[in-house]
Amino acid sequence: MVAAVKMSILIITLGLVIVSDLRKMIIPNQVLIVSAVFGLVFAVLLPSWSWIIGAAFGGGLFLAMYLAMPGMLGEGDIKLAALIGLYLGWPNIVPFIVISILAGAAICILLVLFGKATMKSRVPFAPFLGIGAVTTVLFQAQIWSFVGYMLI
Numbered sequence: 001m002v003a004a005v006k007m008s009i010l011i012i013t014l015g016l017v018i019v020s021d022l023r024k025m026i027i028p029n030q031v032l033i034v035s036a037v038f039g040l041v042f043a044v045l046l047p048s049w050s051w052i053i054g055a056a057f058g059g060g061l062f063l064a065m066y067l068a069m070p071g072m073l074g075e076g077d078i079k080l081a082a083l084i085g086l087y088l089g090w091p092n093i094v095p096f097i098v099i100s101i102l103a104g105a106a107i108c109i110l111l112v113l114f115g116k117a118t119m120k121s122r123v124p125f126a127p128f129l130g131i132g133a134v135t136t137v138l139f140q141a142q143i144w145s146f147v148g149y150m151l152i
Contacts, residue, residue: 006046010035013032013035013083017031017076055085055086058082058096062078063078088133092136101128
């Protein structure tokens with residue numbers, strides 16, 4: 001029951017953030033903060049280091065990409081990746097990141113090929129983070145079965 005409520009809050013958060021990012025290219029801190037408070041409550045109710053590792057790994061990796069490739073990601077993307085890591089935990093943060101990056105790359109390549117964007121165009125990344133998170137939540141067992149082992 002607690003896990004279902006937790007994932008419902010994550011899905012609601014993603015919906016709000018994606019709409020904002022698509023409309024204004026802004027990920028509102030207020031939404032992230034409220035969701036983070038809920039995420040921390042769930043971390044207490046379901047005690048595990050998994051959530052801390054997931055948040056640190058997700059936020060840390062996106063911070064590294066932000067610093068290595070200025071202009072490719074926004075600060076909101078870093079915070080959102082850390083928040084999703086808080087909800088998904090370790091090791092589920094790994095397929096989330098892979099799926100998000102692959103989805104973003106595939107769509108951006110198609111946008112460029114069809115003349116809807118250029119290599120310099122800014123594309124909101126929250127929708128791809130949402131795709132990665134929802135895919136990971138819905139197909140977690142299949143993902144790890146495909147990988148062939150669990151990272152613990």
